[in-house]
Amino acid sequence: MAILGIDLGTTNSLIGAVDSGFPILLANAEGHRSIPSAIHFPESGDPIVGAAALRQRALSPERVVTSVKRLMGKRLSEVEQEHYPYPLVADDEGFVRIALGDGGSLSPEEVSALILKELKATAEAAMGTPMDQAVITVPAYFNDAQRQATKRAGALAGLTVDRIVNEPTAAALAFGLHKSKDHARIAVYDLGGGTFDISILEIREGVFQVLSTNGDTYLGGDDIDHAIAEHLWTTYQPNQSSLAEQDATLQIKFREEAEAAKKALSEATEHLVRMPFIKKDKHFEHALTRETVDRLARPIVDRTKALCLRALHDAKLDLDQLDEVLLVGGSTRMPLVRQFVTDLFQQEANTSQHPDETVAMGAVIQGGILSGSLRNLVLLDVTPLSLGIESFGGLMNVIIPRNTTIPAKAGEMFTNAMPDQSSMLVRVLQGEREMARDNWELGQVEVPFEAGPKGSARIGVQFQIDENGILEVLTRDTKTNKDTVLEIKHAAVDVDDKRVEAMISESVDHAFDDMSERVFTEAKLKSEELLPAVDQALALIGDQLDYGERHAILDATAAVKQAVASNDANQLKQANTTLDDATQQLAALLMQKALADANAGT
Ligand code: ADP
């Protein structure tokens, strides 16, 4: 099943999928691969998403919601309301909601879900099939509440979100950097419409780690548009107060012209701005040069400098330790920005990908890896094979399943199978087979504990894989709180692709045999527990049973012994059940005796 890749952006959103082995972005009916993240809520009728919504902004700005991503997972108290032309309210817990004209309101995730639904419909139309699984990107600095809100938005749009991926990681994937086997440190400079993000990543043997992030959630191409719009306005009306003090419709008209001119000037060096009928019969024409736009944009772009330097400092890196600088986000199409980044980082920035499509492309690639449709790529920030320990009877007890995103942490409680046991051997295993012996051993550790009756020890085993793929196996005797730690470097996540494929195909080939062996082993463990317990009980109070019952139990016991010898899982399960049923009365008598003894004792 194909998995969609989605860049749910502050300004623009894109969707794609792997088609016939190639990651591609999908265009909507108008032929656009990117739609504005804008939703128009008309006075009556269904909400409208995308370019059509943005066109309504000049007429009814308060009914067009943009930049909703900034509100995801936020409380009203954390938001600067003056940045939003539409009214915001708080829910009972203080989280932001967007107020609609009719007295109703929507949560940011409900609004985002409308964008996701639109994208999903685009993808389904383009691919000609229903699709309901997705990878969605978020900024690296998004906290858990913001990531959860993004997942909920997906669910509301009818999507199962298989993975939330950091935008810079997705960008690095699109640039193909996961393929370089060695160690690389990269900066991802992402200047979008409303936000600026700088992330420093380290890629080590295909494992991505975010070393640091910095940015400004109110810095981007929009600010450049404002500056250009203000310039156009004062050129047109030199004696009037600023554009910001004019009515909303006029402001939006000028900003749209400004943005169009800015984009044109990323290619051309001069652009003629033509605004007929600004007001009734007023016209405006002005030749705008790239030089002017650069002069206006420069102070805005300059603001990214300190943020970049801080991110480098936090990552404890010097400029010359960066192997690559990636340009991401529509605003990095400006030659000014490209030059600025090259000067700042003292190296040519990598512009080999479309900057406004890389994040979406990375999401598509990640989706392709997850669904298995991009087979030659194995991204090692997931566990390629299951990790676990050997448990009673030689079974594989999985603690971290295959394909778990790292970092990851999971644990389980174990006990002693034998009375008077004073230690337990923890064998750390990797693989997909049901029996421990068929999987690979990564290491082992002997865990000592106080001897006692069977089942008296309480040994917690915890697996923790950090961002670098290092597996730490922590075992704790919960009675004494004594810990034993076993560290396994890389082997847990860094497995040769061929060996991963071989292990998986073996597990598929042996699935049936393995499963019946597991069922048999589990049943045998049960028999081994039942048989001595029945013997003991019979010796103790067997004389209180009538002849028929006693015989039934002995027959059932013999049947269990025979089934164990026969190696037949189903026969053994059946025999265990029969023995269980036959000993109901015996168990009841045993319980009565235990109660009577207890009362006599007091
Ligand atoms: P986001 O990640 O915030 O959703 P994008 O990466 O799509 O945003 O970037 C959108 C911004 O990029 C807008 O401000 C837009 O004006 C700007 N942009 C897009 N194309 C160009 C271009 N050719 N030249 C300059 N700026 C551009």
Ligand code: MG
């Ligand atoms: Mg973006």
